[in-house]
Amino acid sequence: MKLVALGFLLSFIILTTACSSDDYKPVSVTPEVVKSKETISSEVTGTEISSNQVPLGNEKFAEEMDKVKRPLICIEAGHQEKANLNMEPTAPGSKAMKEKVRGGTQGVQTKKPEYQLNLEVASKLENALAEDFDVVMVRETNDVDISNSERAMICNDAQADVMIRLHADGNENSQVKGMTFFYPSIENKYTTSIAEKSKDILEAVAENTISETGAKSRGIIPRGDLTGFNWLKVPSILIEMGFMTNKEEDVLLSNPDYQEKIVTGIKKGLTAYYFQN
Ligand SMILES: [Zn+2]
Structure with a gap:
């Protein structure tokens, strides 16, 4: 259940951040493919993502990703x-x-x-x-x-x-x-x-x-x-x-x-x- 909830949260974040950004086209992530915070990162971007690697203009996306990361x-x-x-x-x-x-x-x-x-x-x-x-x-x-x-x-x-x-x-x-x-x-x-x-x-x-x-x-x-x-x-x-x-x-x-x-x-x-x- 935890992972499913995380998947929904991520989908929500992608939807909301996509609206404020023109140069970034996120792939859709369904709850079924979400397995961990690592796979979330790689499936969204094709690579590991961190706040200093995010394409320009996506600071908000980076902020939201940081919120998704859990210890x-x-x-x-x-x-x-x-x-x-x-x-x-x-x-x-x-x-x-x-x-x-x-x-x-x-x-x-x-x-x-x-x-x-x-x-x-x-x-x-x-x-x-x-x-x-x-x-x-x-x-x-x-x-x-x-x-x-x-x-x-x-x-x-x-x-x-x-x-x-x-x-x-x-x-x-x-x-x-x-x-x-x-x-x-x-x-x-x-x-x-x-x-x-x-x-x-x-x-x-x-x-x-x-x-x-x-x-x-x-x-x-x-x-x-x-x-x-x-x-x-x-x-x-x-x-x-x-x-x-x-x-x-x-x-x-x-x-x-x-x-x-x-x-x-x-x-x-x-x-x-x-x-x-
Ligand atoms: Zn002991």
Whole structure:
């Protein structure tokens, strides 16, 4: 439905902008052929279009195209049903190796595995974002085998505006609870170029997620040791949503209302960053 609606919107824009322009004859675009913002661009013009490539006299068209572009959010639910402990390089060209996908934690009370919780929240986030954002899901089931580097490359290939990585935490101390927010370190040569933007996005997301959920924040922290960051060409944030080793927080994390609060917080943060900056 989203794509159909986008198609209608685009057709409308083409009709309205065509009226104000003599030297541009747009081809018609039907909803059936509209698949993504990239195909919209190429099918309208025969080439990628951006505001500085538009033929003279079509500034209004460029403005309207910019409004059609929606931020593309790549959502990764951390882990998977079966861990894959085979090794892969921790970064492009690196000799250091790390397991492809480690197993996650587990609910001390709910007994729920982390991979399942992560996907529950990821699916809710996908739905919540659908209205205003384009979304790519790294995985939509638990029964997958996608390594951390492959997860990053899915988001690279999609040319996502940001990759959101959802995890839950575990600790030997069952009293420990709260949300932790990670971004790629500027000190790490593999992630220097994406660090700053990731941090900006994360600050907006963390602020809103904490205020929606009322969870304790354990901070916004750079990480230079995560394979899933090292392979990225696009910004990324990782949210540890809470501790499944804390009874109270474990139960809370599986509460659908609380999951909606997490999702609302993330969406508000992304909206603040992409639409209100
Ligand atoms: Zn995890």
